[in-house]
Amino acid sequence: MAAGKNPRAGEQGSIEAGFRSVDGSRSRSRCSTKDSKAILEAQHNLCFQQIGNEMKADYEVYDATMIAHCMMQIKAKFDTDEGLNFIQQYYRNQGQKKFGDDGKDAVNKELRQMLLRDRFTPKFVKDKSASERKKAQSAMMLLAEKQFEKMIKGRLVFQGDGTREWLSREDTASPTALQEAITTTCVIDAHKGRDIMTMDVPNAFIQTYMPEAKEGEDRIYMKITAMMVQILIDMAPEYRKYVVLENENRAIYVRVLCAIYGMLQSSLLFYNQF
Template sequence: MNDKLINPKNVKAQQFVQTYSFMSGIKKFREKGKEAAIDEVKQLHDRIVLRPIRIEDMTQLEKERAMESLIFLTEKRDGRLKGRMCANGSTQQEYTNRDETATPTAMTESILITGTIDAKQKRDIMTADIPNAFVQTPVDKQKVGERIIMKIRGLMVDILVEMAPEIYADYVVIENGKKVLYVIMLKALYGMLQSAMLYYNKFRRDIETIGFKVNPFDPCVANRIVNGKQHTVVWHVDDLKSSHVDPKVNDEFLKWLENKYASDNVGKINAVRGKRHDYLAMWLDYTEEGVLQVDMRPYVKSMIEDFPEKIGTSQNPWTEKLFQTDDKSKKLEKKKAKDFHIFL
């Protein structure tokens, strides 16, 4: 990268967030971990993301295709602990059309080109992220046989039943000695293959209603004319960048975003204004008038520091572990092993 694009001043290294499986997180954080999980499940319940269904009301195909639920605990950079419930959507790959899941994201070139235009035209810049974007997005397929079913097990079942016994208690079944709750997905959830595409379509429709036209070369860039000047929005899933020469246009756009996507139940829009923006692992710096300075060194540094293996130089593209085997490791399932080929 050209040195002119790098701002060496006031750089703080970004740190990766630490994510734990639910059981590992509970062992590490104990009651604090359980509280984070409860908060996450409560949010999904309050937002009516899922609805319980009796096992006899599902088709055989829906039972076979039911996704497993997962929950992770994430320790944020500021020390906060957050639960994240998601679906194991890998089972959807066998029967889901790729066109329903291949979601466009903003090209790096688009971010840099629009950023350069922002600098040259001295635009006001706003970056923002939509809170809980997926779970604000309705799932459109609700016909019998086409519904998206998720299977919740163990402690998560207990949390839901304790939270709203009148809704969930009668739907709990026992499978292999464990409590199981089947639910219909009413809104998108992280992990579902369709979630990102559902949200993309929703966000695109929403901004088109207020005059934006999507760029024919990048479907994650859109423009409209406000007060005779161009208003540009670039978005990468739920992270967006908005720019216009008049700061009041961004003020009004932020109000629109808040009315559309923010609430006490969902969360606030986290918006940043000013000359420096931490956007998609890049620092976009507009401190020098008319110039965009881009710096990814903190991100690269954090990757090197947090990488589980020691990073150095090598004379060969392999390590001493290449031919080591672990006799105690779990064998591949027959179905996966059939498609797994090793060439010697």
């Protein structure tokens, strides 16, 4: 397909653009001047910025127009006047200041989900060994605005960086596809016109149970602190008896029963289910 070289100005500030398809026929479409110029530019790039004649592809008018529209929509979505727009995560305090009541609701929803699914269970400090208490990592609550759904999402995260010193690479590494391999596969699929399906597994990690600790091994604990302690007590009053004071701050120790985001071994545990 080749884009018309001389778009003609139409009525009421519109542009009538001509396109030539691979069979030599011409087609015309009408849209606003601003949109048409952007689409013509994207279509021109599709036609002439290809590397190597052997990989050159011909686009029908409909395909090129649809691709150009997608290119412009993606650009408009992420390239704003303030710069590139990507998902920004915030710690709970920052997130609640930014998102207000929506942020508070997201925190409550995430904690309620963890409680209903029994992803962890509270334990008394006296029931843990000194080593288990030392290895317990803090819980973090992150908030982010999901761009397309326009909703605030809360995520309870295990602060896993502190566990690197006693976890081996074999315990944490999981087979992961290289970005180059994924891109190559996408290019081949696009060139051959294949239908592609993507699938998301909701809450994939927290549906993965932790293996039982062997004799002599430490169990994994997480320490919930700050305002999340009060939220947990409000949702599950039985948690009140597990509250301890550390440096004048309240905390609840919970035993982790399922893989939680942030744990270094979560990816491998999820992979081993299949």
